[in-house]
Amino acid sequence: MDEKILEIRNLSVEYYRRKRVIPAVRNVSLEINENETLGIVGESGCGKSTLALAILRLINLNEGKITSGEILFRETDNGKRPSAGEAGITENKDILKLSEEELEKIRGGKIAMVFQDPFTSLNPVIRIGEQIAEVIRIHQLSIIHPPSPLLRFAKQSGRDCGGRANYQLPIKEKVIQILKQVMIAEPERVYNSYPHQLSGGMQQRVMIGMAISTRPKIIIADEPTTALDVTTQKEILELLKFLRKELSMSIVLITHNFGIICEYTDRVIVMYAGEIIEEGEVKKIFSLPLHPYTQALIRSLPKKGEKPSRLSAIPGQVPDMLSLPPGCKFNPRCEKRMNICLSNEPKLLLVNQRKVSCFLYN
Amino acid sequence: MLLETKNLRKSFPIESKLLRQVIGRVIAVDNASLSLNKGQVLGLVGESGSGKTTLGKIVVGLIEPDSGEIFLQDKNIKNFTRKERAKKIQMVFQDPFASLNPRLSIGTILAEAIRTREQVIGNRQQVEKIKELLNLVGMPTNILSDYPHQFSGGQRQRIGIARALAMQPEIIIADEPVSSLDVSIQAQILNLLLDLKQKFSISYIFITHDLSIVTFLADYILVMYQGNIIEEGKPEEILTKPKDKYTEKLFNSLPKITCQIL
Numbered sequence: 001m002d003e004k005i006l007e008i009r010n011l012s013v014e015y016y017r018r019k020r021v022i023p024a025v026r027n028v029s030l031e032i033n034e035n036e037t038l039g040i041v042g043e044s045g046c047g048k049s050t051l052a053l054a055i056l057r058l059i060n061l062n063e064g065k066i067t068s069g070e071i072l073f074r075e076t077d078n079g080k081r082p083s084a085g086e087a088g089i090t091e092n093k094d095i096l097k098l099s100e101e102e103l104e105k106i107r108g109g110k111i112a113m114v115f116q117d118p119f120t121s122l123n124p125v126i127r128i129g130e131q132i133a134e135v136i137r138i139h140q141l142s143i144i145h146p147p148s149p150l151l152r153f154a155k156q157s158g159r160d161c162g163g164r165a166n167y168q169l170p171i172k173e174k175v176i177q178i179l180k181q182v183m184i185a186e187p188e189r190v191y192n193s194y195p196h197q198l199s200g201g202m203q204q205r206v207m208i209g210m211a212i213s214t215r216p217k218i219i220i221a222d223e224p225t226t227a228l229d230v231t232t233q234k235e236i237l238e239l240l241k242f243l244r245k246e247l248s249m250s251i252v253l254i255t256h257n258f259g260i261i262c263e264y265t266d267r268v269i270v271m272y273a274g275e276i277i278e279e280g281e282v283k284k285i286f287s288l289p290l291h292p293y294t295q296a297l298i299r300s301l302p303k304k305g306e307k308p309s310r311l312s313a314i315p316g317q318v319p320d321m322l323s324l325p326p327g328c329k330f331n332p333r334c335e336k337r338m339n340i341c342l343s344n345e346p347k348l349l350l351v352n353q354r355k356v357s358c359f360l361y362n
Numbered sequence: 363m364l365l366e367t368k369n370l371r372k373s374f375p376i377e378s379k380l381l382r383q384v385i386g387r388v389i390a391v392d393n394a395s396l397s398l399n400k401g402q403v404l405g406l407v408g409e410s411g412s413g414k415t416t417l418g419k420i421v422v423g424l425i426e427p428d429s430g431e432i433f434l435q436d437k438n439i440k441n442f443t444r445k446e447r448a449k450k451i452q453m454v455f456q457d458p459f460a461s462l463n464p465r466l467s468i469g470t471i472l473a474e475a476i477r478t479r480e481q482v483i484g485n486r487q488q489v490e491k492i493k494e495l496l497n498l499v500g501m502p503t504n505i506l507s508d509y510p511h512q513f514s515g516g517q518r519q520r521i522g523i524a525r526a527l528a529m530q531p532e533i534i535i536a537d538e539p540v541s542s543l544d545v546s547i548q549a550q551i552l553n554l555l556l557d558l559k560q561k562f563s564i565s566y567i568f569i570t571h572d573l574s575i576v577t578f579l580a581d582y583i584l585v586m587y588q589g590n591i592i593e594e595g596k597p598e599e600i601l602t603k604p605k606d607k608y609t610e611k612l613f614n615s616l617p618k619i620t621c622q623i624l
Contacts, residue, residue, distance in 0.1 A: 043546060234615035296546070302574045311549040312549065314550075317517070
């Protein structure tokens with residue numbers, strides 16, 4: 001299906017540091033379709049992680065804020081509440097305008113996140129089983145089949161009534177089922193383990209398990225394999241790919257690795273200095289990159305089996321977000337720089353079945 | 363033969379939490395033998411924990427092996443003093459943020475290395491030398507009084523390489539020199555290492571887990587797994603017909619850019 005599930009319009013995020021403004025994400029618009037894997041690629045500091053955090057309003061308010069834009073999440077009420085009599089109704093919710101209470105339902109519930117480093121994302125003093133159970137308890141009381149009227153009351157009032165002994169059994173079954181789903185070989189053992197007893201790959205599986213435990217519509221995976229070994233990396237990516245089909249979700253995969261983008265995503269967004277500079281189907285972009293930055297990036301990758309005497313490098317450095325150049329932000333490093341690039345900013349325009357922001361094609 | 367190691371072995375103690383008694387040993391490097399010729403690039407690959415960094419540190423002299431021998435230009439390494447060894451073998455570390463002393467200026471960092479090589483050197487001469495080194499690694503020469511935090515990762519890695527070059531070594535051990543750098547900067551540093559190899563005919567031991575880099579750079583590849591060298595050969599051979607199951611798994615897990623690239 002090609003229906004939009006999330007649409008971001010003109011999103012800008014700024015960070016503040018010592019009275020200076022860092023424009024981390026500038027005027028970004030994008031959409032995520034149902035059942036697709038969207039890749040976001042870019043160098044460190046290009047705003048890709050900030051964009052991911054902004055989608056769930058996770059930007060630390062002491063450090064920065066979302067200055068403008070809309071994030072529209074299309075919510076389908078697929079008949080889970082027959083009493084309401086509104087089965088199948090869809091509505092667009094602007095995540096940026098939701099109350100904290102409403103946001104909680106989406107954050108971790110409808111849109112889940114998998115972070116880069118499982119070591120720091122899991123609580124080291126709580127057993128794995130309990131950590132996953134906590135997510136289920138917060139988001140989906142209804143699947144626990146409350147056995148007593150007291151618990152049914154707890155469900156209606158949306159509070160944990162403290163009757164944990166009664167919950168425990170059904171929740172444990174559910175958690176074990178989730179651990180099996182993320183292909184953990186000994187779910188019983190892992191259920192009772194602490195995070196430090198598991199390898200990095202296993203911990204990341206647990207993180208993915210937590211993310212899917214609420215049956216989200218979208219999973220945002222921010223560099224999910226950067227902290228892992230190459231062999232584990234492949235297993236985790238294959239798992240995400242499998243789960244996406246199995247649970248019909250969308251995945252946003254943030255990475256700086258072009259190889260991963262090429263193998264695991266359908267559509268890709270290339271970011272540079274807080275902006276989208278190219279966007280389109282992966283195959284089209286890799287076979288014919290249009291933006292000079294995308295071209296240079298793809299050229300600079302060493303290709304397996306080939307042995308040229310030198311790699312083609314991109315001159316210069318990753319831009320300093322505090323002092324961005326006027327005009328096109330890539331112009332100091334661009335080999336196809338023209339006069340117009342120094343003064344005017346290019347717009348993201350539709351060219352050759354993809355969007356690209358470069359004066360070469362305007 | 364420039365460098366040869368024979369049956370190097372190193373294990374680290376596992377201490378109990380309570381009384382810090384040794385309750386076992388973990389073998390980091392087991393029976394590692396390798397040889398490096400002049401001008402050669404030796405690629406050392408394996409996943410984390412396979413012992414590749416430990417092996418590199420043993421060769422450079424930062425870790426003393428339990429047993430085994432190292433021969434430098436057919437002489438046992440024990441016959442060299444620390445300084446003599448440092449003049450032959452240098453290391454470029456993985457993390458450019460941790461490997462430069464934050465309280466020393468770039469000039470001091472490089473001067474320290476130069477003075478280790480040549481004890482008697484005038485101030486003016488020293489500054490000349492430093493500028494020459496910075497030129498070699500493609501850095502501006504007016505940064506002598508700047509401090510490491512003022513530079514980006516790629517620039518710091520260049521300074522780290524300049525420091526290694528100050529000793530005019532014959533062997534550089536590069537331990538994941540680009541893994542903490544951005545993709546667009548990686549190619550710059552790899553090109554720099556290649557240029558230096560041609561200019562000074564330096565030999566490299568290139569430690570990495572990135573197989574696309576190693577097949578591009580290396581003349582000969584060693585695959586390490588749990589402290590053992592399980593397979594070695596030319597990149598083309600290992601790439602096309604790996605003999606060991608683990609090597610095959612390692613190479614297959616590399617995400618490929620499968621789409622046609624113009």
